[in-house]
Amino acid sequence: MSVDLTGIALRNPVIIASGTGGYIGEVADVLNPSRIGAIVTKSITCEPRDGNPPWRVIDVPLGMINAVGLANVGLEKFLAEKLPEAETVDTVVIGSIAGNSVADYVAVAEAFNAAATLPAVELNVSCPNTDDGLQFGEHPRKLRELLSEIRPVLTRTKMIVKLSPNVGDIVAMAGAAIDCGADALTLMNTLHAMAIDVETRQPRLSRGSGGLSGPAIHYLAVRMVHEVYEGVARDAGVPIIGLGGVMRWPDAAELILAGASAVGMGTALFVNPRLPLKVASGLSRWVDKQGCASVSELVGQVQA
Numbered sequence: 001m002s003v004d005l006t007g008i009a010l011r012n013p014v015i016i017a018s019g020t021g022g023y024i025g026e027v028a029d030v031l032n033p034s035r036i037g038a039i040v041t042k043s044i045t046c047e048p049r050d051g052n053p054p055w056r057v058i059d060v061p062l063g064m065i066n067a068v069g070l071a072n073v074g075l076e077k078f079l080a081e082k083l084p085e086a087e088t089v090d091t092v093v094i095g096s097i098a099g100n101s102v103a104d105y106v107a108v109a110e111a112f113n114a115a116a117t118l119p120a121v122e123l124n125v126s127c128p129n130t131d132d133g134l135q136f137g138e139h140p141r142k143l144r145e146l147l148s149e150i151r152p153v154l155t156r157t158k159m160i161v162k163l164s165p166n167v168g169d170i171v172a173m174a175g176a177a178i179d180c181g182a183d184a185l186t187l188m189n190t191l192h193a194m195a196i197d198v199e200t201r202q203p204r205l206s207r208g209s210g211g212l213s214g215p216a217i218h219y220l221a222v223r224m225v226h227e228v229y230e231g232v233a234r235d236a237g238v239p240i241i242g243l244g245g246v247m248r249w250p251d252a253a254e255l256i257l258a259g260a261s262a263v264g265m266g267t268a269l270f271v272n273p274r275l276p277l278k279v280a281s282g283l284s285r286w287v288d289k290q291g292c293a294s295v296s297e298l299v300g301q302v303q304a
C-alpha cells in the first residue's frame, strides 16, 4: 500500500485533508497516525486570523458548506507551538499555506522550507488577493504570478499546488501549475455554494456563501482528476492527490482509477474521524482482489 508521492514515501495513499483534522497532532486523539499516509496541516497564514463569525460551518444534504475564513494562529505561533508536533506524530506531515498577497505566501513558504519536519508544502490557492479581489487559483495568470515567486523559495520542500474546481478549464490551471514547477497537484478544494434559511430568508452562513464539500462534490472530483491526469499530469510525471467526497473505500478507489496517486479525506472526518482507517483497509483488500502487487499499479487504470 506504500506510495511514492514525488519522492516522499507514504505508508498508504490515505491523507487527512487540510483544515479538517486540526493543526497536526489532534487526529492522534482518535486514530493512530501510523496507519494513515499523511496529514496536511490547517492552512497557515502569515498573520493570525479569527476567521468569519458563526455560522461558518453548516450541514447540508450530501455534505457541508463552510466559510471558516482560514481561522488559524498565524505563522509565528504555529512555528512555536504546533510545528513541534510534527516530530512526534508518526506519519508524513505536509504544511498548508494560504495568504491574501504574494508576499504573505512567500513569507510562510520561506519558514516552512526551513522546517526539516515538513517534506512538502501544499499551496491553498483558493484565496482572494486583497489587491484586486481575484482568487489566485481561478485565473491562470494570477496562479503563474504566485507560483513563480514561491518556487525559488522552496529549495528543500516539495511544492504541491491545491487547485480550485471553480474554473472553466481545470486542465489549463493544472498545466499552469506544472509549468511553474509544481511537484504534485491536489484536486480539489471546495465549490462556491450558498444555502438559504427559507423562514428568515437569510443566508445560512454569516458570510453569505461558502465552500461545498463532501459526497455532493465527489463525482466532479473524479471527472477533474481524470481530465487532469489524461490531459497533463501523466505525461509530466506529476502525481495527483485526489480529494472530494471520499466517505468509503470505493470512493477512494474511483479517484485512484481516475489518476490519483493518493487520496485525501476531509468532510468524512466530521461524520466519523476514524473513517480514514476503514478506507485504508478497504483499499488494501481491493488491491489484493484486483490481483495487483501495489496500489500504484491501479493509478489511472480506468478502462475509458
Ligand SMILES: Cc1cc2nc3c(=O)[nH]c(=O)nc-3n(C[C@H](O)[C@H](O)[C@H](O)COP(=O)(O)O)c2cc1C
Binding pocket: 017, 018, 019, 020, 042, 043, 057, 064, 066, 068, 070, 096, 124, 162, 188, 189, 190, 212, 213, 214, 215, 217, 243, 244, 245, 246, 264, 265, 266, 267, 268
Ligand atoms: C471545515 C473545513 C475547513 C477547511 N479548511 C481548509 C483549509 O484550511 N485549507 C485548505 O486548503 N482546504 C480546506 N478545506 C477543504 C478541504 O481540505 C477539502 O479540499 C474539501 O473539503 C474537499 O474534500 P472533502 O469532500 O473530502 O471534504 C476545508 C474544508 C472543510 C470542510
